[in-house]
Amino acid sequence: MRFARRNRFALMVVGVLLIANALVLRQYRLNASAHRELREDLIVLSEKGHSKEAEWTYQKLVQALPGLTDEALLDEIARTGALVDEKTPQLNSLVWKYHWAVKRNLEKRSEQRVARAIKRAERE
Amino acid sequence: MAVRVEGKFFWAADKKFCLKGVTYGPFAPNEEGAHFPAREQVRRDFAQIAALNANLVRVYDVAPVWLLDTAKEHGLKVWMDIPWQNHRCFLDSEKLMDEARRAVGEAVAGTKEHPAVFAYSVANEISAEIVRWSGTKRVQRFIDELIGIAKSIQPDCLCTFTSYPPTEFLTSEKADFLAFNVYLHDRGAFEKYLQRLQHLAEGRPMVLAEFGIDSLREGEERKCEILHWAVESAFRCGLAGTVLFSYTDDWFRGGFQIEDWGFGLTTRKRTPKDAYAVVQNRYREAPYFELAKPPKVSVVVATYNGGRTLEACLESLRGLNYPDYEVIVVDDGSTDNTAEITKRFSEVQCVTQTNQGLSAARNRGIAAASGEIVAFTDSDCRADRDWLYYLVSDLQRAGEGFAGIGGHNFLPPEDSAIAAAVLASPGGPSHVMLTDTEAEHIPGCNMAFYKWALAEIQGFDPVFHAAGDDVDVCWRLQDHGYKLAFSPAGFVWHYRRSRVREYLRQQSGYGEAEGLLTQKHPDRFNAFGGSVWKGRIYSRALGGVLLQKPIIYHGVFATGFFQCLYAPQPALPLMMCTSLGYHSCVTVPLLMATVYFPILLPLAIACIAMPTGLATLAAIQAKIPKGKQRIWSRPLIALMFLIQPIVRGWTRIKVRLVTSAAATNLPYYQLPEQEKRACAFWTQDGLDRCTFLRALVARLQKHCPVRVDHGWGEHDVEISASPWNRLRLVTVTEDLAQQRRMYRCRLEGSWTARTKALFLLTTAAVAGAINVLAETNPWWWMLLVALPFLYWFAEDDKLQLQQHAMATMEELAAESKWSRVTESESGKIAGMRTADQ
Numbered sequence: 001m002r003f004a005r006r007n008r009f010a011l012m013v014v015g016v017l018l019i020a021n022a023l024v025l026r027q028y029r030l031n032a033s034a035h036r037e038l039r040e041d042l043i044v045l046s047e048k049g050h051s052k053e054a055e056w057t058y059q060k061l062v063q064a065l066p067g068l069t070d071e072a073l074l075d076e077i078a079r080t081g082a083l084v085d086e087k088t089p090q091l092n093s094l095v096w097k098y099h100w101a102v103k104r105n106l107e108k109r110s111e112q113r114v115a116r117a118i119k120r121a122e123r124e
Numbered sequence: 125m126a127v128r129v130e131g132k133f134f135w136a137a138d139k140k141f142c143l144k145g146v147t148y149g150p151f152a153p154n155e156e157g158a159h160f161p162a163r164e165q166v167r168r169d170f171a172q173i174a175a176l177n178a179n180l181v182r183v184y185d186v187a188p189v190w191l192l193d194t195a196k197e198h199g200l201k202v203w204m205d206i207p208w209q210n211h212r213c214f215l216d217s218e219k220l221m222d223e224a225r226r227a228v229g230e231a232v233a234g235t236k237e238h239p240a241v242f243a244y245s246v247a248n249e250i251s252a253e254i255v256r257w258s259g260t261k262r263v264q265r266f267i268d269e270l271i272g273i274a275k276s277i278q279p280d281c282l283c284t285f286t287s288y289p290p291t292e293f294l295t296s297e298k299a300d301f302l303a304f305n306v307y308l309h310d311r312g313a314f315e316k317y318l319q320r321l322q323h324l325a326e327g328r329p330m331v332l333a334e335f336g337i338d339s340l341r342e343g344e345e346r347k348c349e350i351l352h353w354a355v356e357s358a359f360r361c362g363l364a365g366t367v368l369f370s371y372t373d374d375w376f377r378g379g380f381q382i383e384d385w386g387f388g389l390t391t392r393k394r395t396p397k398d399a400y401a402v403v404q405n406r407y408r409e410a411p412y413f414e415l416a417k418p419p420k421v422s423v424v425v426a427t428y429n430g431g432r433t434l435e436a437c438l439e440s441l442r443g444l445n446y447p448d449y450e451v452i453v454v455d456d457g458s459t460d461n462t463a464e465i466t467k468r469f470s471e472v473q474c475v476t477q478t479n480q481g482l483s484a485a486r487n488r489g490i491a492a493a494s495g496e497i498v499a500f501t502d503s504d505c506r507a508d509r510d511w512l513y514y515l516v517s518d519l520q521r522a523g524e525g526f527a528g529i530g531g532h533n534f535l536p537p538e539d540s541a542i543a544a545a546v547l548a549s550p551g552g553p554s555h556v557m558l559t560d561t562e563a564e565h566i567p568g569c570n571m572a573f574y575k576w577a578l579a580e581i582q583g584f585d586p587v588f589h590a591a592g593d594d595v596d597v598c599w600r601l602q603d604h605g606y607k608l609a610f611s612p613a614g615f616v617w618h619y620r621r622s623r624v625r626e627y628l629r630q631q632s633g634y635g636e637a638e639g640l641l642t643q644k645h646p647d648r649f650n651a652f653g654g655s656v657w658k659g660r661i662y663s664r665a666l667g668g669v670l671l672q673k674p675i676i677y678h679g680v681f682a683t684g685f686f687q688c689l690y691a692p693q694p695a696l697p698l699m700m701c702t703s704l705g706y707h708s709c710v711t712v713p714l715l716m717a718t719v720y721f722p723i724l725l726p727l728a729i730a731c732i733a734m735p736t737g738l739a740t741l742a743a744i745q746a747k748i749p750k751g752k753q754r755i756w757s758r759p760l761i762a763l764m765f766l767i768q769p770i771v772r773g774w775t776r777i778k779v780r781l782v783t784s785a786a787a788t789n790l791p792y793y794q795l796p797e798q799e800k801r802a803c804a805f806w807t808q809d810g811l812d813r814c815t816f817l818r819a820l821v822a823r824l825q826k827h828c829p830v831r832v833d834h835g836w837g838e839h840d841v842e843i844s845a846s847p848w849n850r851l852r853l854v855t856v857t858e859d860l861a862q863q864r865r866m867y868r869c870r871l872e873g874s875w876t877a878r879t880k881a882l883f884l885l886t887t888a889a890v891a892g893a894i895n896v897l898a899e900t901n902p903w904w905w906m907l908l909v910a911l912p913f914l915y916w917f918a919e920d921d922k923l924q925l926q927q928h929a930m931a932t933m934e935e936l937a938a939e940s941k942w943s944r945v946t947e948s949e950s951g952k953i954a955g956m957r958t959a960d961q
Contacts, residue, residue: 009916013909020908027902067900 032072035064039076039098043083046094058094065105073109076102126280127201127242129300131508131534132329132613133364134282140509142411143242143331143365145180145203146173146389152376159185159376166191170198172394173371177407180242182333182367186231192240201242203367205286206231210250215258215266228270232277243282245303245333246270252290253682260676264296271298286333289317293676293689295324301364305334309342311353317686318361319560322612323662327534327749329364330612336369339386339397348402355406356413360521362514362613366410368403412445412513416520419496421449421512421572424489426482430503431460433619437503438469440617446512452492456485462503481589482568490575490583499572500594506536506617514614515572522561527577527606528598530555530566533618535749542760543620544752546627549764550742551634551772553618554663555610563610564602564659568594570616577606585644591630592637595655599645627764628771635772639779646844647831652705652877653776654696668694669741699742702735702766704773709881711735713888720896739765780847801926803933805867805942813857813867817841820853820936824929839872843929848879849922851929867942871929873922886914 004011038061045054065073080099090096127134127141134141148169150159160166160183173181181195182203195202208227214220228246235241247267255263271283275298287294288305302325308314322330335354337347351368358366373388375381389400423441427434434453441451451472455462457479466474475492477485490498499515501507511531519529532555535547546552553567571594578584581600584593598608621627642649650656672692678684700706714728743762817840824830828845839852851871858866875883890907898904934944 009912009919012912013916016912017906017909020905023905023908024902027898027905031899031902 032068035061035068035072036075038064039079042098043080043095051094054094058098061098062101065101070106070109073102073106077106126239127282128280129282129329130537131327131615131617132325132362132532133508133510134301134329141179142359143180143203143367144178144407144410145182145201145365145367146176146178146371147334147367147369148173148181148183148371150184150376151374152381156188158188160188160191161374163190163194166194167197169371169394170194170200172390172396174198174200176389176400176404180365180367181371184248186227187235187241189235189238192235192238196238196240200240202240203242203245204231204235205245205248208247210247211254213254213257215262221266224266224270225273228273229277232274232281236278236281241281243284243300244274245284245286246274247285249286249288249305250291250294252678252684252687255291255294256678256682260294264294267294267296268298271296284331289686290684292321292324292687293674299328301325301329301331303331303333305369306332307335309337309350311357314354315357315361316560318358318363319612322362323557323560325612326662327532330362331364332358332366334367334369336387337399339373339388339399340384344398347397347399351399352402352406355403355410359411360413360517362518362611412510413517415447415513415517418447418516420494421446421497421499421516422489422493422495422575423449423451423499423501423507423512424454424486424493425451425501425503426454426456426485426489427458427462427503428456428479428482428485429458429460429462431458431462431465432504433506434462434465434503435468436506437501438465438472440506440508441501442469442471443509444507444512445510446516448495449512450493450495452489454485454489454492456480456482481586482591483584483588483593484586486593487583487586490578493575496575497572498575498578500568500570501616502569502618504619505533505569506619508615508617511570511614511616512572514611518609518611518614519572519574522607522609525605525607526609527601527604528566528571528573529609529611529614530563530571531611531614531616533567533569533616535752536617536619539619539752540622541752541754541757542624543622544749545757545760545764546620546622546624548743548746548748548757549627549761550663550768551631552620552663554661556657556659556661557610558659561609563598563608564657565595565598566608566610569618570614573597573601577601577604580604587640587644588637590633590636592634592641595637595641596644599648624760624764628767631768631772632775635775636779638772639776642776642780643829646829646842647834652700652703653773653780660693668696668699669738670745671695671698698738699769701738702769704770704777705881706735707770709885717892735766736762739763801872802868802870803930804869804945805937806864806945807867807940807942808864813855816867816936816940816942817853817855819940820933823932823936843925844876845928846876846921846925848876848918849873849925850876851922851925853929866945869933871926873926875918875922879918883911883914883918887911 038057042054042057042061045057068076077099080095080102084090084093084096084099086099127136129135134143151161152159154160154162161169170181179199180201180203182205183191184205185207187195187202187204192202206228208214208224209220210224212220214224228244232244247270250263267285271285274281274283282300284299284301284303285296286303286305292304302321304321306314306317306321308317318330318332324330335358337350339347342350355366355368368389370387370389372390372392372394373386374392375385375387388397389403390396423444425434425437425441430437438451438453451469453462453466453472453474455466455474455476457477463474463476466472473492475488477488486500489500497516497519499512515529515531519526522529533553535544553569555563555567556565558564568591578597581597581604585596588596601608621630638653638655641655642653648656670692672695674692675690677688677690679687711728711731714724714731718725718728739762742765743758746758746761748757748761821830821832821841824841824843824845828843831842831844833839833842837852839854841853843851843853845851851873854870854872856868858868860866890910893907894904937944
């Protein structure tokens with residue numbers, strides 16, 4: 001008790017630091033789930049032919065891609081891959097375009113990873 | 125020769141014209157139907173009045189030209205009342221109002237430009253009941269309309285209306301001077317009432333339009349005695365003149381000859397009574413009654429690059445009406461032609477120093493002064509001829525306990541319209557009155573102090589470079605138990621800043637002074653840094669906006685003999701909306717927030733509209749001197765009401781941040797946690813709690829600002845040793861047997877308004893940043909950690925302060941041979957009480 005009273009301010013800082021960390025994680029989760037929601041919106045809007053709204057949603061999704069984790073990107077590929085034919089270009093389909101944007105993003109990350117790995121190997 | 129008004133006095137050509145008058149009439153109608161005696165009788169009467177040493181007759185009817193000619197022959201001026209039916213509810217009748225307008229128009233047109241005419245009184249003693257019935261404002265407007273009619277016929281004529289105590293609240297904006305009929309037989313009450321009327325008159329001359337004593341009821345001896353002091357008191361109070369009621373007992377009123385009153389200085393047959401000789405002697409001496417042992421006065425003019433107006437200042441000081449004085453100019457390292465101008469005045473003693481600021485310059489002046497009284501004025505001031513006479517006279521009359529005196533500072537008639545707008549803008553030098561006679565503050569451009577009083581408080585504090593020294597001296601003198609008087613007639617003409625930039629620079633200087641004063645006199649400032657005055661501020665800018673109507677005390681059934689007006693206080697809290705704090709905490713954050721939240725735009729606009737509206741209202745209510753108003757005057761004043769608080773607030777905050785008091789000079793011991801907030805001392809001698817507290821305050825004051833509670837709070841002392849926290853000390857005595865005592869002390873710390881504001885602002889900024897940015901980057905949540913760090917900093921500062929304060933108390937207690945006791949020991953000692961009992 002005496003320790004807590006003496007160090008109450010430091011403890012308070014630590015407490016808030018922990019809470020802030022928890023809030024950061026929560027925010028990441030919220031962001032991911034918000035992204036999933038937006039992706040589902042794009043799929044539905046495209047299906048129903050709301051092209052204007054779908055275009056806006058598509059833009060939002062593409063802008064958010066760099067901030068997503070690799071796992072989230074894989075999840076995106078899995079979901080959109082089930083809806084489009086990967087081999088046939090469908091330039092009028094926003095879902096197909098989004099699928100390719102995600103794939104390209106993932107490929108870019110893979111290339112960067114490979115380049116980093118080669119560099120590391122060369123260094124060692 | 126036409127008489128004009130300048131400041132509180134009348135002037136004819138280049139001489140002051142002091143009214144020494146008697147009332148004349150009304151008489152039973154003569155052969156021509158006028159309420160005057162026959163021409164030959166008037167001639168004899170005027171000769172007798174001139175022999176009385178009087179220079180004016182007040183008549184209650186429009187004087188025919190022959191009477192004016194006769195007055196001129198005897199060197200008398202005539203003050204004419206214009207009779208009309210003001211004893212009826214004239215505002216209810218268009219016919220009566222027209223009659224009044226016509227009466228005024230005809231009276232002025234008929235006597236226009238006659239050299240014997242002194243002034244016109246467009247109304248005399250309008251009944252208080254009628255004013256209440258018709259409405260004060262409507263009556264005021266009608267009086268102003270009548271004066272306007274007279275001025276439209278003869279623009280340079282002097283006009284007034286004559287009031288009396290039951291309509292004390294009735295004022296006229298257009299009247300050139302204030303005229304009051306006052307009948308009081310007690311000298312103290314009479315002088316106090318004249319002082320009050322002087323405040324009502326503000327910058328205009330005040331004339332006692334009627335006063336007198338009834339020989340039949342009071343007796344001739346008593347009449348002589350009262351008139352003897354009354355004439356002297358009136359002039360000593362700085363009145364511009366007196367009119368005695370009346371010249372003769374011959375008096376006709378309401379269609380009858382009045383037989384049972386004997387107010388005259390002569391009988392009906394014009395035989396002089398004893399009072400005639402008394403008044404004759406008094407009028408010979410008036411207006412300058414001898415001062416009791418006039419003390420030598422040293423006039424100190426501290427100047428820094430004041431060459432522009434210094435010559436006019438020294439010229440005015442050269443011809444002062446005072447028997448024994450010297451002028452000392454302290455040149456505070458000027459780089460203009462100040463030295464050259466000063467050399468031209470051989471009688472002036474010049475002291476030169478390198479630029480050290482106003483206070484240091486004034487202290488040099490005090491050191492060089494050989495007078496018993498040291499008077500201060502500025503190089504941008506021009507003193508009235510009787511300035512020193514009235515300051516010294518009023519200071520002597522104020523009596524014991526008064527250490528200094530000050531007076532008005534008026535705008536010179538020749539000053540520009542911009543200067544007039546500056547005068548009506550906020551922040552100008554003004555006086556603050558606690559009562560009609562006692563001041564809380566007197567402005568530095570017109571003040572005088574006994575030299576011993578200045579020596580007692582070690583003169584001016586050199587920390588004040590450009591301003592604030594006068595406020596500091598006034599407060600310190602009052603803290604030493606002295607009082608300050610006010611002289612309504614001892615005034616100076618003060619040239620205002622004639623450019624907006626100069627005005628703002630001056631306000632910046634005042635802000636700096638306020639910042640320093642806040643450190644030195646924390647008890648005189650509120651949590652927002654605004655000065656707290658106990659008295660009433662007399663300023664043309666009012667210091668804020670008036671939202672309430674004045675209250676008039678009419679008395680039961682409107683029969684009050686002194687029906688006073690209680691002017692409302694300006695809504696100062698509302699003026700916070702024009703402050704820098706408001707703009708930085710409300711306006712700017714809201715405007716920034718509208719970038720992200722456009723929905724807040726109406727609120728942001730409302731927040732900007734609020735100070736703008738207040739500034740406009742304040743400008744509308746500001747009193748601009750007569751003849752100085754231009755089309756741009758009020759918009760300019762509104763602009764200054766908007767800018768001035770920002771400029772002044774900015775320098776105030778800057779100074780407070782830079783020079784915040786440091787507690788590090790205080791003793792410091794690491795104390796156990798529980799002893800930082802409370803302690804107890806044990807003593808067997810008789811030293812009491814109040815003595816200990818006084819000693820503690822004196823010790824703490826050497827290191828930091830300390831505010832002793834005025835008795836309204838629940839603590840003894842407030843210690844402001846840090847800009848972030850303040851401590852409140854509460855003490856209690858436990859009386860034990862055999863004169864043993866235990867003193868318990870508790871230190872309650874709390875955040876200052878600055879800390880609270882900082883914490884709130886940081887919280888708002890963190891919340892705003894997280895709200896806007898955390899979605900794109902969740903790591904913005906880490907900003908939350910800033911809050912406990914800030915809290916830690918503030919609380920740690922509080923603990924440090926408590927340690928310092930507690931250590932100081934302990935040190936003092938040890939010197940007083942008090943023993944510190946721990947919590948458990950104090951319990952045991954308290955137990956002894958029971959045992960002793």
